[in-house]
Amino acid sequence: MPKKTIAHRAVLAVFTLTSLGAMLAVAQPALGQDVEVVVNGGQMQFNQPPVERDGRVFVPLRGVFERLGASVVYDNGTINATGNGRNVSLQIGSTQATVNGQPQILDVAPFIVGSTTLVPLRFIAQALGASVDWNNDTSTVTITGTNGSAEARPGREDQRNLSFHLSNETPTDSVNTRNPALHATYSEPVKRGSLRVSVDGRDVTSNVYSSASGFDVTPSFPLGRGTHRVTVTGTTEAGASFSTAWTFRTGGISGTTPREK
Secondary structure, three states, rough: OHHHHHHHHHHHHHHHHHHHHHHHHHHHHHHHHOOOOOOOEEEOOOOOOOOOEEEEEEEEEEOOOHOOOOEEEOOOEEEEEEEEEEEEEOOOOOEEEEEOOOEOOOOOOOEEEEEEEEEHHHHHHOOOOEEEEEEEEOEEEHHHEEOOOOEEOEEEEOOOOOOEEEEEEEEEEEEEEOOOOOOEOOOEEHHHHEEEEEEEEEEEEEEEEEOOOOOEOOOOOOOOOOEEEEEEEEEEEOOOEEEEEEEEEEEOOEOOOEEEO
């Protein structure tokens, strides 16, 4: 084979490999290995490190938001975060979002790396009522939430009750009625006046019957076919705030949806 042909093919091979490497580098998100996330004074640890894309920091779906007192449901590409009386909904690959039913536009859409769903940290935190600060010198995101640490009251400092939970939730799987009766039992006494219950972000507290041990309520509006979330917030008799939720389905679809904390 002529030397010129060999040299030409060698140059072509190097060019092809270089171009392929450049394409792969563009296709992969930049991993923010050095980005630190601090929520209410505690540094977060992630199995999947934060990712920086187009100047925005993305973090795994849960973790941060649960630290802020929000519960999160992921269903077929749709992300719903509920906490602090707010409901935030996003879609994988879409810049369209809603906060309490109001449309919002994201700079960058949520995406998936491997098996991990990543969401825009600043948007979600602020949508849930938290403040966000970025320190460029230390590459640190500091988030101060309104529910992860309970609101201060005169003469005392409240702490969020991480041990509080519901039990005997009904329903927790699929039901055929569009007006299901909801029930749950408290793990400890709750101040009745503090209790707030919502279904899919709609407040149903006015219809709640609450006792020292639990509550019952039937939503005044019919539920459509699909997955529904019951969110329960309030304050225990001991003065600690709590936020928890569970989900169920309507429409006769078989299968059980696990309770979320």
